[in-house]
Ligand code: ADP
């Protein structure tokens with residue numbers, strides 16, 4: 001028990017530290033981004049459009065990582081509003097469809113049987129679904145054999161709850177990965193932050209729900225988010 005308390009303390013400290021570092025890094029990045037934009041025409045004249053593109057893409061990547069850090073360290077006071085589950089899922093799919101297409105995976109949104117309403121922080125919950133869709137796309141691109149990557153998304157009512165599922169036929173996970181999935185900073189990716197699922201787990205728990213996962217190596221993974229429904 002003592003060790004757990006100690007770890008939590010450390011995590012809270014790490015959270016505060018990373019939040020302030022993230023703020024400090026964001027400002028210079030914004031300045032760099034602005035000046036690169038100004039230099040763009042000059043780079044174009046030199047035939048170096050590619051340089052500008054790479055610099056901007058890398059700055060955006062750094063910003064994304066910082067955004068995730070901020071998300072994971074901010075004490076979250078949810079801005080709760082009512083939204084239909086189908087609207088939430090539709091929007092998440094809309095935001096990821098082009099990315100999926102580029103990566104050669106299909107997203108299939110199952111039509112919901114009767115709509116359901118939930119009371120959530122829409123921004124946070126959208127973040128959770130997006131995290132999972134992105135993980136699914138990454139699991140599909142990391143699978144080496146030649147096949148059609150598919151992501152299935154849907155939801156159904158289960159008593160007073162809704163179960164939202166996001167499943168993929170990507171590379172799947174072994175037991176070791178499944179065990180550590182929700183730990184902050186745990187990642188198996190070269191460029192991963194390992195924060196997506198730990199943040200998602202906390203958001204869902206803050207809403208009185210839970211996340212469960214089942215997976216098989218080389219077959220795929222299924223995440224289920226359970227949330228209380230508005231009665
Ligand atoms: P990141 O995506 O930055 O690695 P996450 O917290 O989102 O961090 O995920 C942690 C780890 O869980 C991933 O590195 C990956 O190993 C595993 N994982 C998550 N989702 C999936 C999935 N759909 N299929 C296979 N592995 C997954």
Ligand code: MG
Pocket residue numbers: 131134135196197
């Ligand atoms: Mg992720």
